[in-house]
Amino acid sequence: MSLQHFSHQHPLVFIESQGHEIEKVNCSGCGELVSGSSFACVECRFYLHKQCAEAPAEMNHPFHRNHNLNLLTRNPYKTGTATCDFCRKPCENFVYHCSCKLDFHIKCALFSHSIAEKRIAEFQDIPRIDPSINTGNVTEELKKAECFACWKPLLDSVYFSPNCGFYLHVKCVDLPAEINHLFHQEHPILLQFNSQRLSCKICQKPQHRGFVYCCSLCKFALHIECATIPTKINQPFHRKHPLILQSVDECLPCQICEETTNLNDVVYFCSICKFVLHSRCVSSPPIIEDKLHHEHPFTLLPRQVSFCDACGTLGNYVPYLCSTCGIFVHKNCISVPRIIRFYRHQHRIAHTYFLDQNESESWECRFCLEEVKKEHGGYFCSKCNYIVHVKCATKDSGLYYEVDSTETEEETD
Numbered sequence: 001m002s003l004q005h006f007s008h009q010h011p012l013v014f015i016e017s018q019g020h021e022i023e024k025v026n027c028s029g030c031g032e033l034v035s036g037s038s039f040a041c042v043e044c045r046f047y048l049h050k051q052c053a054e055a056p057a058e059m060n061h062p063f064h065r066n067h068n069l070n071l072l073t074r075n076p077y078k079t080g081t082a083t084c085d086f087c088r089k090p091c092e093n094f095v096y097h098c099s100c101k102l103d104f105h106i107k108c109a110l111f112s113h114s115i116a117e118k119r120i121a122e123f124q125d126i127p128r129i130d131p132s133i134n135t136g137n138v139t140e141e142l143k144k145a146e147c148f149a150c151w152k153p154l155l156d157s158v159y160f161s162p163n164c165g166f167y168l169h170v171k172c173v174d175l176p177a178e179i180n181h182l183f184h185q186e187h188p189i190l191l192q193f194n195s196q197r198l199s200c201k202i203c204q205k206p207q208h209r210g211f212v213y214c215c216s217l218c219k220f221a222l223h224i225e226c227a228t229i230p231t232k233i234n235q236p237f238h239r240k241h242p243l244i245l246q247s248v249d250e251c252l253p254c255q256i257c258e259e260t261t262n263l264n265d266v267v268y269f270c271s272i273c274k275f276v277l278h279s280r281c282v283s284s285p286p287i288i289e290d291k292l293h294h295e296h297p298f299t300l301l302p303r304q305v306s307f308c309d310a311c312g313t314l315g316n317y318v319p320y321l322c323s324t325c326g327i328f329v330h331k332n333c334i335s336v337p338r339i340i341r342f343y344r345h346q347h348r349i350a351h352t353y354f355l356d357q358n359e360s361e362s363w364e365c366r367f368c369l370e371e372v373k374k375e376h377g378g379y380f381c382s383k384c385n386y387i388v389h390v391k392c393a394t395k396d397s398g399l400y401y402e403v404d405s406t407e408t409e410e411e412t413d
Helices: 106-116 140-144 390-394
Strands: 012-015 038-041 046-049 069-072 095-098 102-104 178-181 184-193 211-215 220-223 232-235 238-248 265-270 275-277 298-300 305-307 314-317 320-322 327-329 339-342 348-352 378-381 386-388 400-402
Touching (some): 184 220, 238 275, 378 390
Antiparallel strands (some): 012 038, 069 095, 178 184, 320 327, 339 400, 348 378
16 A cells, blocks of 8 residues: 655555664654554655544644644744644644644644544543542653643643653543533634634733633634633632622722722623722732742731831731731732832841831832831831832833842842
């Protein structure tokens, strides 16, 4: 049996299996070592796995319905190397390419096509690993690995054995191909590769890799995890009313991260109290440790506090508490640098939560010339009694840089 493949000038002869007596060769299609059945031009030392040789020259991929993918023998770009939009590795051999700059290895295109077509039989023989049970033999590579579908840490959920050549959560293979969603009722939204590089309508973050639920006509996209979050929640730090997931036509600060929303952002919202939470902030970690900036852990406190001991600003935000020091801080203020160089002062200045009550009766910020309240702290130089508000010192990254607290003054001069 022979095959005339578009990528080679000579007919390719079918080889039943690559025996041990034959030297090891790599497939010209995928670059991997040839094993099992293959097609070959021995004269030219050109080999293709049977699967690579029989891959269609043009593919209509269910996860990319806008255009067909064309199989190319070389990099489609004049500069730079194509990167696979499934596994994110360079495409150094054959590549499935679309004019909208979507690229795949042969095996990645075929494997993801099997996921889309729900060809479950192809996955039945792949072992499933539960990271909550299988805690041994976890390599550093696995700890850093991310699922090719959702690009969340692989060890967050049950996953297929990496011996299959792919990092995939079992739940991501089982995702429905089409869903209806409250925020886009005009059309169904389809599980697709994010070829248009759209940001998620709910969390506003871009995701240039893996799958999203998408309506390409309306340029509407949702991350996999955002598509399934509840539309109504109750929170212990806002007990009066439930929070409803909705598009808000006001610019209001999130009560955890303080970031102001944009017009028509989708957030959790109480219209009565004007209380806003980003969906991403709902799952804020209950405990945060940042020993570089504070020696004790901070715990999320389920109530609102009117000021922050780190930056000294007012506002009813949900704080983090250091029970050892008795201080409340905004989430973003946990990582306030301990020591900085400020462009207006010749010495290093150190962050302090509480100013010495025995010092001068009042402190004036050397930047904005307004009072620095003793109980709120600031950045202070003990040599010169120089002080600035935290917000004034750190409002612009060009005004300061962080200094290693173990270095002496002379080492940083």
